[in-house]
Amino acid sequence: MKKIFLFLVVLNLVWSCENKVEKVDHAFYYWKSDGYSFLQSENDAVKKVGLEKLYVKYFEVDHSAEMGNFPVSKTNISVYPYSDSDKILSEVVPTVYIKNIVFKKSSEKDLDKLADDVNFLINKYSLEKFDSVKTSEIQIDCDWTASTKDKYFYFLKKLKPISQKEISCTLRLYPYKYPDKMGVPPVDKVMLMCYNLINPLENDNKNSILDINELKSYLNTDKKYPLHLDVALPLYSWMQVYQNNQFTGVLYNSNEVKPLLKQIKPLWFEVQKDTVINYETYLRKGDKIKCEEITASKIDEAIKLIKTKVKLDKEINVALFHLDENQFKNYTNEEIKHFYSDFTQ
Incomplete structure (x- = not known):
């Protein structure tokens, strides 16, 4: 019995070392659609927390019987020219939210055109707004279902060779826990979205943004997800x-x-x-x-749980949702820095 116990202890230590995060890239999401100049509002704040990567929602894709698939909620963010010595962003990741109805209503021919259109608009906005910033990755955000996964995955496969970029997508907690049912998207990596766990209008006694017990129930799986996982956490209330x-x-x-x-x-x-x-x-x-409300202590609790339950690679991106001066005021710069560094502790 003692030998078995010792073996389990050693096995746990080996597992811990193999899955210890050594490097974290500091990232934020930017999800506004109204007029906004990044450098005017959050320049000083992001410098202090060492922001390296910004996931920017370029636009959304909706569907109607009259118009078919069409872009909406286009971002107006702009980054003004700056010298290399004043550069605060290493990379921008164009992010596109596609409503699930698009995949319910589209044929493969429609999705071929959608992949071309999405790539065209991303290149257009990147040139207009982020010409001096690296954009080597595209992220697709979609709440796909078991019934739409085949068409969604078809679209992702089409986008890769057209864009000639690294493709990532968001991963909600349900498809994370049940990959056999929901499928594994054909992308280079996924962003595990550790928030918005509950329908906000269906449970009046839980925090729908982040409930630790709910998070634990989804992360309670022994299977390692077959793709590289990055992690997204909420800052907003x-x-x-x-x-x-x-x-x-x-x-x-x-x-x-x-x-x-x-x-x-x-x-x-x-x-x-x-x-x-x-x-x-x-x-x-x-x-x-x-x-x-989301507090620093609640985020710290979520990070501790994620480190315990999720098998992460040695280098990951941690993205905070989202970059907004009003939400920034709820945290100190040191607290935000710790949301990144705690993954390596």
Whole structure:
């Protein structure tokens, strides 16, 4: 019995050494579609945390019976020219969110055209907005299902030779845990999305952005995923607004709202007086607000769990979602640095 126990201890130590992360590239997602100049707003902040890679949502792809597949929500981000000594970004990764309906409604011929169109637009935006920054990878974001995986995977295979770039895609936790059912995408690597674990409108007593017990249930698998895994974690918090018990929208800047609220149960608050937020959202006394906040301690807890449960390579990207000056204010620079360095500890 003692020999068996000793063997298991040694085996665990060997496994730990083999799966220890040695290098982490510091990355962020940028997911806005409105007008924005990266260097004007977050220049100083990203310098302090050592940002190396930015995953930028270039556009989304939607589908309608009248128009077929078409791009929407195009980004207006711009990076102004700078000298090499002032360079703060090593790489931009063009990221495209494609709605699952696209693969439900498209034929292989449609997807051949889609791959050409996506590649054309990515090259166009890269030249216009990031001409001086390396763009050697394309990332596709899609909530594919078992019924659409074949067409989605077909599209990914087509995009690779057309773009002549490294192709990655996002990986939600369900397909991570059940690759036999959901398939393994034909890409060079995947980004494990460790947030948005629960439908925000279906569970009123859990934090839908990041619930540690929910995360643990998906990571509780002994199988090593057959592709290189990078990791994405959330920085953002939000408030869900309910008027007459009906969901009406989301607020991201909570500092203006919090003084008006009274807590009525865990996660839930009630508006105490009428007010207007951002000149567009009218809150009435009695409205209910579900506050889903992400703190540094919650992210630290998630990182500890990921390191224990997920078999990672020695070099990985860790991407924080997302680059926004209002969300930055909720963390110190040291806390953000630790979200990267903790993976190597």
